[in-house]
């Protein structure tokens with residue numbers, strides 16, 4: 554099997570005005586993603602997806618990545634990842650056995666590589682006639698999901714989070730900064746309301762999107778202990794690993810982070826600083842299946858669990874399901890409760906989620922088929938995703 558073309562298609566999913574709301578990230582007016590297609594001479598096509606700036610991602614895929622992949626066999630997925638990551642020095646990198654990356658080690662280049670890697674694994678597993686998670690080495694065929702949302706202001710958090718538990722989720726996540734802004738007291742009020750709504754036995758996690766400073770994060774973490782919070786996610790900027798370790802040492806609440814880290818090298822730095830209890834690589838950013846598999850193994854050696862970050866597009870949720878089924882140290886998977894048709898209405902087949910448990914797809918590859926109208930419906934709209 555040989556790769557004959559790699560295509561990148563920008564996509565957008567506008568949020569209708571009545572569903573738009575302001576958070577610490579601004580007001581989200583649309584979700585963007587790039588659909589990646591790896592075509593082969595055997596008629597099999599792999600699909601992947603990238604997150605990031607669509608016009609830039611499409612340029613990287615078409616100008617930098619497609620030329621190095623043409624004529625290659627997708628079965629050699631590790632080799633193709635190394636070709637993309639090491640650029641012009643991929644040959645000596647493989648011959649000598651150490652990485653020799655060029656300039657595109659992070660950022661949008663890695664986001665493009667991740668999207669292509671997902672498509673390569675999809676077509677590789679299709680060729681093998683098995684689902685991706687089985688091609689990776691299956692650890693399970695179902696996993697506990699957690700409902701990820703929780704933006705409601707004040708005491709309304711009780712009803713919002715309680716609603717997730719009522720759907721059957723045994724774990725739920727809320728945002729530290731609600732629609733009513735941030736203060737430590739307000740967050741505690743919302744967390745107390747959420748705990749009332751879900752009862753004592755459902756796990757509760759909180760996510761600050763990296764928006765706090767170190768001292769505020771420590772003060773909040775200590776107060777969260779009485780609410781039996783299962784993890785405090787991205788309390789501070791992802792650029793400060795020593796600072797995150799300081800937060801972790803100051804509290805008994807486990808620290809989760811990783812959705813904005815690139816490659817195993819960023820995770821190695823997090824692990825060296827002893828900054829994290831739960832690693833959350835995003836398959837669209839960390840480097841696709843190939844690199845997350847390495848990150849999962851490194852994390853397991855440190856006793857760190859994996860909870861993949863899953864957001865943005867149906868292809869990425871599907872890929873995250875397969876990763877969760879394949880990594881032994883993955884204990885839970887994010888299931889978005891946000892407004893996201895590009896995640897939930899992209900495929901012909903529905904996701905198999907029952908009583909908060911996510912079940913593995915059974916068809917070869919990622920196991921999902923794009924709806925006929927998907928490209929027309931999610932046509933790209935220029936402009937930023939957030940308005941602040």
Ligand SMILES: [Mg+2]
Pocket residue numbers: 760762786787812
């Ligand atoms: Mg998060």
